Amino acid sequence: MRELAVGLIGRGDALESLTRAVRYRPGIRLADRVEPGVPLPDADCLVCAGLNASERAAVAALALAAGRRVAIPPLPSADDQARRALASGSIVQVSPLLGYAALRELAERVHRGELGRRYGLFALHHLARSAAAAVDDALADLLHYALEVLESPVIGVYARRSALFGDQADAWHAILRLADETLVTLEVVACLPVSWPEPERLLVEATGSDAVLRAEPTRQVVTASDRAGLTRGVPWRPDPSVGYLEAALARLEQPDSPSELRYLEVLSALLAAATEQQAVRL
């Protein structure tokens, strides 16, 4: 059987580790890899990593125009173009959080019904203080993951997008009410000081009558404290690109545009709630 030719779009470390993941994945080969902003590489399918909001949208637009199959991290804006791209079925969204084994495992256990009666899902992503520009993307990633874990329609949302430390938005707080009564709480804040031992912090807790599942995938750091009293952390976790690539390939194989569009609907309600400072019903 012919190997699937995978093209990669990204930059920096994210692109490097995704390249490595493709190289060691049986059954596929690396067709080409490019940075965002150049024409799409020639390949059977495309996988993107490490793109910011506008790059995600630009790749989706290019892919839609060219009728290409592409896996991108969740779109952080809910415009018509995004809607068309996702409705086409050729563009699928993959939350980078699925790269973490602990978060995939948590999702699977929820799907298997381990929680019993579901109560809530609490998901927090704290980024470095310097990463304020990434909070919209991080919210999209977290939201997409949460909806994938719970698979119940969202009936109402409330959200705040705040500038806690400067003029630029650096925090999201969102509360989602689901049809099965589950309450979802999302918090994204670019708040970790330079001295913080973890480069980023992810915490997801799913609560229910029979179990609590708590995943903290980024806690896998080696910490070292020096003479000056400064503690630094070196992440030693497995490369999340491997899990992300698997999720992307699976999603490209079996696109689910209705749920992609549902994500977009929820996202657009969250954006509206944040602007209007009111809760929004869906």
Next chain:
Amino acid sequence: MRRLRIGLIGAGTIAQSAHLPAIQRLADELELVAIADVRAGVAADAARRFGAEAWYVDYRELIARPDIDLVDICTPEFLHGEQAIAAAEAGKHVLCEKPMASTLQEADAMIAAARRNGVKLMIGHSRRFTRRYQEVARLIRDGVIGEVRLVRENERRPRAMYGGLELPVSHWAPEGERPWLASAAYSQGAALTNAVHETDLARWFIGQEAVSVYAAARVTEPGGEVPDFLTYVITFASGALAAAEIVNQLPNGYPYYHMLEVVGSDGVIRAADPPMSPLEVWRPDGMTYPLNFGHLLHVDDAYLEELAAFARCVREDGELPLDPWDARQALALSIAIVQSSQTGQPVTLASIEPEGRELEGA
């Protein structure tokens, strides 16, 4: 030094697990004189075990005693207003459990009664007297993390909350089976039972008043009447935020758990139970943190510190360790949480103020 003579009303769970043991330990300063509880057996038993000379079923008999200086109210919050005001009118100093009351009108009337009668009134926001929170407050005061911009405290509890403690008393169940805490006729659920701690901590750490609240709540227990799950975001005047997710009905064996995070302009403070647990036990059926619950109640001596601080303030006619206005504002936030979770929209604090209230305490 003359010992202050104390009477306790409501000898239920918190009284027997925390207040009465603390009074016993403060024997050099406090003398337990009488206990009142509508459940005669509970009152009599507590009086015997904790060495009170008298017990009553009607709390009014207790406060009518001229030899009592100070009354400690440990009844459900819907009774706090009536009982605290009656005690103040009888000239007693009043220490009253949190939440201050069920309504802001009652809370304001309590403050007014204390002022009118020249007695001290303090609400037992025990976390203010808990070492870990005091340390956090001190770090903030010392400017270690700069201006506080976000306070999150999540709280999780197993269904059998007091499972780890052997208590001779159950919660009061006015209509037979259902304890008052689970009955919509007597309780407003997690917003007042739990979150009033978090709202108080948020005001304490952020150091200003809140503007608005959004909350979502639900009942997770089949057949349950009051919300036992809550998630909220509070916005303060400066744009600082406070948030919490509170879950009360987790599988038994789940540790009693608080996750506090304070994010400031110059740094972060974190204090969460499981990583700080002093004891972990592994067995074939899993892992437990046996000291977590008692840790919160006793290891930090919160209730002892609370009672001692109040007794000192009464004896020396000193400044209150915790102004009742703070408890009143924590209650206001909890009431706003209840309203927001019912209307599904954000609620401003201004919109829930009782009409015509004098703004003297603000």
